[in-house]
Amino acid sequence: MSSGRxxxxxxxxxxMLAMTGVCAFVSVLVLFFILGYLVxxxxxxxxxxxxxxxxxxxxxxxxxxxxxIVGSGKILLLASxxxxxIGFLGGxxxxxxxxxxxxxxxxxxxxxxxxxxxIVIGIFAYSLxxxxxxxxxxxxxxxxxGIMMIPITLRxxxxxxxxxPRMLRxxxxxxxxxxxxxxxxxxxxxxxxxxxxxxxxxxxRVAGETAPLLFTAFGNRFESHGWSQPxxxxxxxxxxxxxxxxxxxxxxxxxxxxxxxxxxxxxxILARTILSRGFAVPRS
Amino acid sequence: MQASAKPEFSVNIVTNLTTxxxxxxxxxxxxxxxxxxxNFFYGPKQILFDxxxxxxxxxxxxxxxxxxxxxxxxxxxxxxxxxxxNTSRLEGEILxxxxxxxxxxxxxxxxxxxxxxxxxxxxxxxIFDNVxxxxxINGYKGSLxxxxxxxxxxxxxxxxxxxxxxxxxxxxxxxxxxxxCIARALAVEPEVLLMDExxxxxDPISTAKIEELMVELxxxxxxxxxxxxxxxxxxxxxxxxxxxxxxIIEFSPxxxxxxTPSDPRxxxxxxxxxx
Amino acid sequence: MATTTTALKGAGxxxxxxxxxxxxxxxxxxxxxxxLIFATTVVLITAALVWELWVNSALPRQKFGFHFFxxxxxxxxMEQYGALPFIYGTMVTSAVALVIAVxxxxxxxxxxxxxxxxxxxxxxxxFIDLLAAVPSVIYGLxxxxxxxxxMRTVIYPALNKPFGYLPxxxxxxxxxxxxxxxxxxxxxxIPYIIxxxxxxxxxxxxxxxxxxxxxxxxxxxxxxxxVVPFAKTGIMGSIFLALARALGETMAVTMVIGxxxxxxxxxxxxxxxxAAVIANEFTEATGDLYLQSLIALGLVLFLLTFILNGLARLxxxxxxxxxxxxxx
Numbered sequence: 001m002s003s004g005r006x007x008x009x010x011x012x013x014x015x016m017l018a019m020t021g022v023c024a025f026v027s028v029l030v031l032f033f034i035l036g037y038l039v040x041x042x043x044x045x046x047x048x049x050x051x052x053x054x055x056x057x058x059x060x061x062x063x064x065x066x067x068x069i070v071g072s073g074k075i076l077l078l079a080s081x082x083x084x085x086i087g088f089l090g091g092x093x094x095x096x097x098x099x100x101x102x103x104x105x106x107x108x109x110x111x112x113x114x115x116x117x118x119i120v121i122g123i124f125a126y127s128l129x130x131x132x133x134x135x136x137x138x139x140x141x142x143x144x145x146g147i148m149m150i151p152i153t154l155r156x157x158x159x160x161x162x163x164x165p166r167m168l169r170x171x172x173x174x175x176x177x178x179x180x181x182x183x184x185x186x187x188x189x190x191x192x193x194x195x196x197x198x199x200x201x202x203x204x205r206v207a208g209e210t211a212p213l214l215f216t217a218f219g220n221r222f223e224s225h226g227w228s229q230p231x232x233x234x235x236x237x238x239x240x241x242x243x244x245x246x247x248x249x250x251x252x253x254x255x256x257x258x259x260x261x262x263x264x265x266x267x268x269i270l271a272r273t274i275l276s277r278g279f280a281v282p283r284s
Numbered sequence: 285m286q287a288s289a290k291p292e293f294s295v296n297i298v299t300n301l302t303t304x305x306x307x308x309x310x311x312x313x314x315x316x317x318x319x320x321x322x323n324f325f326y327g328p329k330q331i332l333f334d335x336x337x338x339x340x341x342x343x344x345x346x347x348x349x350x351x352x353x354x355x356x357x358x359x360x361x362x363x364x365x366x367x368x369x370n371t372s373r374l375e376g377e378i379l380x381x382x383x384x385x386x387x388x389x390x391x392x393x394x395x396x397x398x399x400x401x402x403x404x405x406x407x408x409x410x411i412f413d414n415v416x417x418x419x420x421i422n423g424y425k426g427s428l429x430x431x432x433x434x435x436x437x438x439x440x441x442x443x444x445x446x447x448x449x450x451x452x453x454x455x456x457x458x459x460x461x462x463x464x465c466i467a468r469a470l471a472v473e474p475e476v477l478l479m480d481e482x483x484x485x486x487d488p489i490s491t492a493k494i495e496e497l498m499v500e501l502x503x504x505x506x507x508x509x510x511x512x513x514x515x516x517x518x519x520x521x522x523x524x525x526x527x528x529x530x531x532i533i534e535f536s537p538x539x540x541x542x543x544t545p546s547d548p549r550x551x552x553x554x555x556x557x558x559x
Numbered sequence: 560m561a562t563t564t565t566a567l568k569g570a571g572x573x574x575x576x577x578x579x580x581x582x583x584x585x586x587x588x589x590x591x592x593x594x595l596i597f598a599t600t601v602v603l604i605t606a607a608l609v610w611e612l613w614v615n616s617a618l619p620r621q622k623f624g625f626h627f628f629x630x631x632x633x634x635x636x637m638e639q640y641g642a643l644p645f646i647y648g649t650m651v652t653s654a655v656a657l658v659i660a661v662x663x664x665x666x667x668x669x670x671x672x673x674x675x676x677x678x679x680x681x682x683x684x685x686f687i688d689l690l691a692a693v694p695s696v697i698y699g700l701x702x703x704x705x706x707x708x709x710m711r712t713v714i715y716p717a718l719n720k721p722f723g724y725l726p727x728x729x730x731x732x733x734x735x736x737x738x739x740x741x742x743x744x745x746x747x748x749i750p751y752i753i754x755x756x757x758x759x760x761x762x763x764x765x766x767x768x769x770x771x772x773x774x775x776x777x778x779x780x781x782x783x784x785x786v787v788p789f790a791k792t793g794i795m796g797s798i799f800l801a802l803a804r805a806l807g808e809t810m811a812v813t814m815v816i817g818x819x820x821x822x823x824x825x826x827x828x829x830x831x832x833x834a835a836v837i838a839n840e841f842t843e844a845t846g847d848l849y850l851q852s853l854i855a856l857g858l859v860l861f862l863l864t865f866i867l868n869g870l871a872r873l874x875x876x877x878x879x880x881x882x883x884x885x886x887x
Contacts, residue, residue: 005423006392013777017674023666024675027749028686034693034701041704086597093594106598109605115868116608116861117807119834123857124608126841127615150601180590201692208694211809211834215841235696235810242700243814250704257700261693268692272685363773370676395775405766408789418774421784465770472774 038261042254050255055221055237061248065256067223071138071231075217076207078142078227083149084199090150091157091195096183107155114151121147122212130216136230141217145206152205156198160191193274200271204264210235234260316341316476316506317362322376324357324530326369331357333530335376339476344498344507346521346538348514350558354530355510359478362508363397364390380475395422398474398505402481404461406453406468411445414453414464418472431471438504439467440497459490466497470504477501479509483516495520514554518542526550609861616855618848627855633820633836635845640852642859644820648737648830649860652812653805655741655826656748661798663745664752665787668794671753672760673768673782684757691750699814702743707734707815714738715827732827735817740832743811748801755800755875759793760786762879793878799871803864809834833860 049064056063090110094103125144130136164187172182188195218230219240234256241253317339324332332354339345339362347355357366364385366372378385385393395418406414415432424431432449436442441463445456453464462482469477479498483491498507498520511517517524518538525535526547534541534550545551552558619627619640630641667687671680711734722728763786771781787794817829818839833856844850 003392006389009421009777009780010389010391013779016779016783017670020666020670020674023663024670024683024753027663027667027690027753028683030746030749031686031690031693034697037701037705038697086600089594089597090601093591093598097591097594098598102595102598106601109602111868111872112865113601113605113608115803115864117809117834117864119807119809119837120612120857120861121608123615123837123841123854124611127611127854128607147604150604154601179587181586183590204692208692208696210694210696211838214838218842235694238696238700239810239814242696242703253700254704257697261697264692264694265689268689272688365769365773368769368772391775391777393775394773397773399770399773401766401770403766405764405770407767407770407785408791417771417784421774421776421780468770468774 035261038254038258041251042256042258045251045255046258050252050259054223055232057221059246063252065232065234065237065252067220068232068234068237068256069259071217071220071224072207072233072235074227075138075141075145075213075231075233076203078139079145079149079206080199080203082142082146083202084153086146087150087153087202088157088195088199091154092161092183092188094154094158095161096179096187107158110151110154113147114155117211118144118148118209119211119214122215125212125216133228135228136216136218138217138224138227138229138231141213141231141233142227144212144216145209148206148209148212149199149202152198152202153195157191157195160194160198161187163194164190193277197271197275200267200274204267204271207267208235208260208264210239313343314341315339316381317508318377318379318382319358319362320377320379322358322361322374322378324354324361324366324375325373327371331530332361335532337525337532337535339506339508340523341506342502343522344502344509344520346517346524347508347510347527348512348517348524348553349527350553351512352529353527355527356480358527359480359508359510362476362478363394363399365399395472396474397476397478398469398472399478400462400465400469400480400482403485404458404465406456406461406464409453410450411453411456411464412449415468415471417468422472432467435467435471436464438470438501439463440493441467457490459486459493462486462490462494463497466494466501470501474505476506476508479507481510481512484512491516514542526553528553612854612858612861616851616858618851619855622848627852628859631822635840635849638846638848640848642833642856644822645831645833645836645856646859647822648816648832649806649834651737651826651830652740652744652816652832653802655738656744656805657798657802659742659745660749660752660801664749664797664801665756665794667749667753668756668760669782669787671757673778673786680757684754687750687753691754695747695808695810698743698747698811701746702739702811702815706739706742710734710736710739710742719827726824727826730823730825730827733817733829735815736825736827736829737816737823738826740812740816740830741826743815744805744808747808747811748804751801751804752797755797756790756794759790759797759875759878762793763789790878792874796871796874796878799867799874803867803871806867807834807860807864809838813838833857 049062051064051069052066053062053064054067055065090106094106121144125140125147129140129143168186168190169182172186173179177185213233213236217233217236219236220230220232224231238253238256238260241249241256244250315338319338320336322332322335323330335358347358349355360366361374361378362385366374367390374386380393380396407417409417412432415435416428419428419431433442433446436445441460444460445464448455453461456464462485466482483494486494495516498509501507502522509517509521521538523536524538524541526533526541526545526549528549534545534547536546541550542554545554623630623640627640628642628646630639631643631647632639632641633644634640671683675683711732715732718728719732767789768781768786771785772778776784812832813835816832816835818831818835819829820831820836821828823830837853837857841850841853844853
C-alpha cells in the first residue's frame with residue numbers, strides 16, 4: 001500500500017468532490033442566467049402600454065398584452081374555484097373520514113392525475129368542454145387548469161391535516177365537539193398554513209402552463225367578454241409571439257416572459273417562506 | 285479526587301501519572317496507543333476532560349460507564365472518526381506507536397485502526413465484496429480470495445458462508461452480519477481494532493460467539509471495546525477504564541477493577557447502584 | 560383515519576331507510592357525505608380522462624391497428640397516420656436530456672448531500688426548487704433565442720468538425736433539432752434528479768459512510784463506492800421521474816425541435832415529438848381520423864408516463880425504507 005497510490009487516491013477524491021461542487025453551482029447558475037436574460041431582454045419593454053393596451057395588428061409595432069393578462073387572471077380564478085374545493089374537501093375526506101380502502105383509491109387517482117402530461121389534460125378538457133359546445137372558451141381553459149390543481153391540493157391537505165397533533169384533536173372532542181366542528185374549528189385552522197402554501201404552489205404551477213390552453217382557451221387578439229369566448233392568456237401569447245417572425249413580437253415575448261416568471265417565482269417564494277415558519281416544504 | 289486514575293502498571297505516558305503502586309512491581313507492558321491530556325468539545329460543550337491512558341499492545345482494553353459518560357466519544361477519537369462532525373474539537377495528543385495520529389494523514393491512519401460499529405452495517409454488496417472492500421481500495425496485490433477466507437475464518441464466519449460468498453450480505457442474520465463486519469475490518473490487518481458496543485444489537489447467542497472471538501482476536505490485533513455490559517467487560521477484557529461525565533475515574537487491570545475497585549464511584553457503578 | 564362517530568350521535572342505531580334521514584340530521588354524517596362526494600369526484604375525473612382518451616382514439620385504432628406504432632408516415636392529405644417519427648423523436652430527445660442531466664444532477668446531489676454544510680445545502684436546494692417552478696414556455700424562450708444560435712455557432716461546429724463521420728453528428732444544422740431539444744429538456748429535468756437524489760442520499764444511514772471511512776477510504780471512495788450504491792434504487796427512481804417529465808414536455812420542445820415528422824440518425828436533424836405534434840396540429844386537424852390520431856398519440860404518451868411514474872414511485876419508496884431497515 002504505497003504512499004504514491006495514496007497520494008493519487010487523495011487527488012482523485014479532491015478532484016471528484018470539486019467536480020460535484022461544479023455540478024451543483026452550474027445547476028443553480030442556470031436559474032440566475034434565465035432571470036438575468038429575461039430582465040435584460042424584457043425589462044426595457046415593460047411599460048405602461050404593456051399592461052394596458054391590446055395587441056396591435058400583425059406587423060405593427062407597439063401595443064401590449066392587456067387582454068392576455070386579464071385572460072390569465074380570469075382563467076386562473078375560475079380554475080382555483082374549481083380545483084381548490086375539490087382538492088381541499090377531498091383531502092379532508094382522506095384525512096378524517098375514511099378507512100384504508102377508499103383512501104388508497106383516491107390517492108392513487110390523484111397521483112395518477114398529477115403525472116399526466118399537461119397536453120393530455122388539454123385533450124381531455126377539449127373533448128369534454130370544447131367539443132360539445134363547439135367553441136373554445138375561458139371555462140374550458142379553467143377546467144383544464146383546475147384539474148391540474150386538484151392533486152397537489154388534495155395530497156397536501158391530507159398531509160397537513162394528518163400532521164396536526166392528536167392532542168389538539170382529542171382535546172376538542174373531549175369537550176364534546178362533534179367531528180365536523182372539530183375539523184372546522186380546530187384542525188383546519190391548525191393546518192391552514194400548509195394548506196394555503198399548497199394552494200399557492202398549485203396556482204403557481206398552473207399559471208405558467210401553456211399546453212393545456214392551446215386548444216381550450218385558444219387565444220384572442222382582442223378582449224374576451226364573459227367566459228365562453230376564446231381567451232388570450234399570457235403563456236400562450238409568449239409562445240405565439242416567440243415563434244413568430246416579427247422582432248417587435250419577440251421583444252414583447254421577453255417582456256411577457258419576465259412578467260410571467262416574476263409572478264410565478266414570487267408566488268413560489270411567498271409560499272415557501274410562509275411554510276418555513278411551520279412545517280417542511282412539500283415537493284410538487 | 286484526581287481527574288485521572290492511577291494505573292497499576294508503569295506506562296510511558298507524557299503526563300504526571302507514572303507511579304506504580306508499591307503492591308507489585310509492575311512489568312512495563314508495551315503500549316500500542318497512548319492518549320495524553322485529551323480534551324474534547326462539540327462546539328462550546330466539553331465532553332471529555334483531561335483523558336490520559338495507555339492501550340496495551342495485543343490486549344483487550346474495555347471502556348465502561350453509564351450512558352453519556354463519553355466512552356463512545358473517546359473511542360471515536362482514536363481513529364479520528366470525530367472529524368466527520370465539523371463542530372468537534374480535540375485538544376491533546378494521541379499516539380500510535382509513538383507517533384501523533386493527529387499529525388498524520390487520516391486516510392492512511394484509518395487503515396491501521398479498524399472499527400466495528402454498534403449496529404451491523406455491511407455494505408450493499410456481496411459477502412465477498414464486503415470483506416474485500418478494504419483490500420481493493422488500498423490496492424492489495426495479493427490473492428483476494430485467500431485473504432477474504434483468512435479474515436472470515438478469523439471472524440468465525442467462514443464455515444457458515446463459504447458456499448455463499450456471492451450472496452448479498454443482507455441475507456445474513458444480525459449476528460452473522462456483525463461477524464462479517466469484523467472480518468471486513470480484519471481484512472486490512474489493522475494494528476488496533478475499535479469496537480463500539482458491538483453486541484448491543486444482537487441476541488445472546490451471537491453475543492457469546494463474538495465474545496469468544498475477541499479473546500482469540502487479541503493475538504492478532506490490539507482491541508479497545510466500549511460496552512455498557514459490565515459482565516461482558518469482566519469476561520473479555522484485560523484492562524478496564526471506568527468513565528463518568530467525561531473523566532476517567534479509574535483505570536486498572538480488569539480483575540482488580542471489578543473485585544477491589546479503588547474509587548467508591550467505580551464500586552457504586554459496578555454494583556449497580558447507578559447507570 | 561377512520562373514527563367511529565357512534566359515540567357522538569345522540570340516538571342509538573336504527574334500521575332501514577329511516578336511519579339514513581336520521582343520520583342526515585347529524586352534522587358529522589353530512590360532512591362525511593360532502594367530502595366523500597368531492598373525493599369521489601377526483602376518482603371520476605381520472606376515470607373519465609382515461610375513458611375519453613380511449614374512446615376518442617377509436618378510429619385510428621380500428622383503421623391501423625398495431626401498424627399505427629410502426630409506420631413512419633404522417634400524411635394528413637393521404638390520411639395515413641403513423642406514430643413512429645414522434646415516438647422516435649420523444650425517445651431521442653429524452654435520451655439526450657438524460658445523458659446530460661443524469662451526471663450533472665447526481666453530481667450536484669452528491670455535493671448537496673455529502674459535502675455542503677446544511678445551510679448551504681438547503682439554500683441551494685431552495686434555488687433548485689425554484690428552477691423546477693419555471694414555466695416551460697420560458698425555457699422555450701431561452702431555447703429559441705439563446706440555445707438555437709449557440710447550437711448553430713458553437714456546439715455544432717465543435718462536434719461536427721471532429722466527429723462528423725459518426726451518424727449521430729452528421730449533416731447540417733439549422734440550430735433546431737433533436738440535440739437542441741435535448742439540451743433544453745436536460746435543463747428542465749435536472750432539478751428533479753437533484754431533489755430526489757439528494758433526499759435519497761441524505762437518508763442513507765450514517766454508519767454506512769463511517770464504516771467505509773473506518774476502513775481507510777477517501778471521502779470520494781466512501782461516497783461513490785458505498786453511499787451512492789446504497790441509494791442506487793432511489794436514484795434510479797429520480798431518473799425515471801425525470802424521464803417521465805421529459806416525455807410529456809410540450810412547449811419548450813415544440814419551440815426548438817424543428818417540427819419535422821421524420822426519423823433521422825443525426826442529432827442535428829430536425830424532428831418531432833408526440834407532445835409537440837399534438838400542440839401544433841390539434842387545432843388545425845381536419846376530419847375525425849386526423850384528430851383522433853392525435854388523440855391516440857396522447858393516449859400513448861399517457862401510458863408511457865403512467866408506467867414510468869409508477870415505477871419511479873416504487874423505487875423511491877423502496878430506497879427510503881431500506882435506509883431505516885438495514886443493520887439486522
